[in-house]
Amino acid sequence: MKRGWITWNQTELPRPAFDARLEAARRRLAERDLPALVVYTDIWRSNRVRHFCNFMPYWNRALLVIPRETPPMLLCGLSPRVYPWIRSVTILDEILPSPNLPQRLLQLCAERAWTRIGALDFRAFPSDLYTPIGKGVAVEDISLPALPDQPELSMYRRAAMMARDGLKEELMRGVGLFDHDFTGLLERKFRRAGAEDLVILLTNGRTPPAPPRGEKLGSTFSISLALEYRGHWIKIIRSPAAQVSDLPGDAYLETLAGPYPYELGEGALFAARWETAHGGVRVFHGDTYLRAPQGAQLL
Amino acid sequence: MLNRDRLSQMKDLMAERGWDLLLLYGHTWRKDFFRSVININFSGPHAAAAIHRSGEVQAVMSDPWDAELVMDCPAAAGFGAGLEQLARRGGPVAIAGMEMMEARFVQAFSNPVSATFDVEEIRRIKLPREMERMRQAAQLADRGYEHFAGAIEPGMKEYELVAEVEAFLKANGAEDNFMLIASGGTEVTGMKPPTEREFREGDSVTTELTPQVDGYWAQICRTLVLGEPNSKQRESFAIFSEAQKAAEEFLRPGVNIADVARVQNDVFRKYGYGEYTGPKYTRVRGHGLGLHCDENPYILEDVNYTVKQGMTLIAHPNTYLPLSGYMVFGDSLVVTANGCEALNHTERKLFQK
Secondary structure (H helix, E strand, O other): OOOOOOOOOOOOOOHHHHHHHHHHHHHHHHHHOOOEEEEEEEOOOOHHHHHHHOOOOOOOEEEEEEEOOOOOEEEEOOOHHHHHHHHHHOOOOEEEEOOOHHHHHHHHHHHHOOOEEEEEOHHHOEHHHHHHHHHHOEEEEEOOOOOOOHHHHHHHHHHHHHHHHHHHHHHHHHOOOEHHHHHHHHHHHHHHOOOOEEEEEEEOOOOOOEOOOOOEOOOOOEEEEEEEEOOEEEEEEEOOOOOOOOOOOOOEEEEOOOOOOOOOOOOOEEEEEEEEEEOOEEEEEEEEEEEEOOEEEEO | OEOHHHHHHHHHHHHHHOOOEEEEEEEOOOOHHHHOOEOOOOOOOEEEEEEEOOOOEEEEEOOHHHHHHOOOOOEEEOHHHHHHHHHOOOOOEEEEOHHHOEHHHHOOOOOOEEOHHHHHHHHHEOOHHHHHHHHHHHHHHHHHHHHHHHHOOOOOEHHHHHHHHHHHHHHOOOOEEEEEEEEEOOOOOOOEOOOOOEOOOOOEEEEEEEEEEOOEEOOEEEEEEOOOOOHHHHHHHHHHHHHHHHHHHHOOOOOEHHHHHHHHHHHHHHOOOHHHHOOOOOOOOEEEOOOOOOEOOOOOOOOOOEOOOOEEEEEOOOEEEOOOEEEOOEEEEEEOOOOEEEOOOOOOOOEEO
């Protein structure tokens, strides 16, 4: 996971977009009279910090601190040797070496005389951070809906288009290939096209889609492709045996904007999946949607 | 799928510690505790293997698709609800991986204790079937590096090369691959994810490849020069080669891991580069390998741990030197009765193309 090309194209994602997101967080801090918000990130739960500053910890973990009055700071477990790279792909200037994250955060609170702070989805912090931070400073659990803004929606749409168009071109080539070979083919194609990460699951219909296991793919195989384009994940599921169909009412839904159990409120992004029977095997289908006022809208 | 030998060790541990329930927790990135007993490459966000004092095992998964893939024991989807159900049984609970588990899940239990250290200690000694997979992963790392060295060309971008290597490894059975890369000269101070930088003649190109086969990760570190290596690149590589050899010759059961770091660092000190063995320029002089690609113990002079037969690890004296910038060199090793054996068989040289 997460070892592809991490970059920041400021034309595609301009700095003012981050300023607006930080401002929204600061408004919430002001409502609660809190001096700063802390956001957790690691190699697989990177969406929320990336939303605010474009930082992606390809390794280790970090805390983003968003003070109400000053620019955000990164408390970072990575070596200072990679700070130039971090600065080149994020909006961040201030990066504080933090081999011990809770200790560094509490030191910062003491330096700034912060006796109460906010933490985004604090109960979802890893317990080895949650406990010492909670013992050292009063923490208010803050929830911010994970709703994409216009620049994010554009990037999610680009990811979805990359995945749909790419699979449309390659899907039939999978028939007769071993699942590992088809996975390799797609890895090369999408990573060269700029995908940051991929998760590919395949099945011949006797089980749900799963990581490749050395099976030759038949004419009714299904593929689940989760693709990340510059921090924006989408998921689609296709099979040569199934036509694209409308979202059924009993589809399984999952939020895509983070691992947390956000409700699928208006504006939220979600992946939907469903299955049908075809010649005695299970065929799967799915896509990524935006919950718009008029209902689910294909991204 | 169910590792019955490891399960037996876990049950012995539970009896010794007086635990009624042992949870082996995993999430998308760290599946290792879970997979040490139920070796399923789950795709949902969370999973836990629950071992009861009776010996019964059950899997609690986030995603219904994952629950369907578990064959040798009962499995249910619905992670939070599943944990709450387990918590209602009462009795002393231990969790391996508790530190990385979200607080809201830990809070489902009353006073759970961490089993992380105990379970890591058990996992360090690889079982015969685990060693087979480690060897397969190391062999794939060798083939992956051969592909890397064959594919790289001046003008190619770093991320394009990574795409080629990922494609090769996945086509040849890797579940995943942890890979870092860097290219350039003395300005390069460490490895990172690939960028759009194009390779140039004279570049020193460093990489660590870490393919995962059926859950188990093995690693190889090599440096390649595009074109003829200059005298400083050769001088630098000779130091790295001597340091890695020192570690390999020293490593055996009973030695302290701190000394495995020391013998590597002493080589750098001998040549006047002792300052480049500290945290300003490097992270570790190696680390454990297995179901996670960066396991304890870390090979550092301030880590006190006695090496045991059957451990798998990599010794890599990777660091920055002013001679030629950041350089890497290392092989995966298994500790044998009298020493150690390299799992990689890629030529030990400064590669050039």
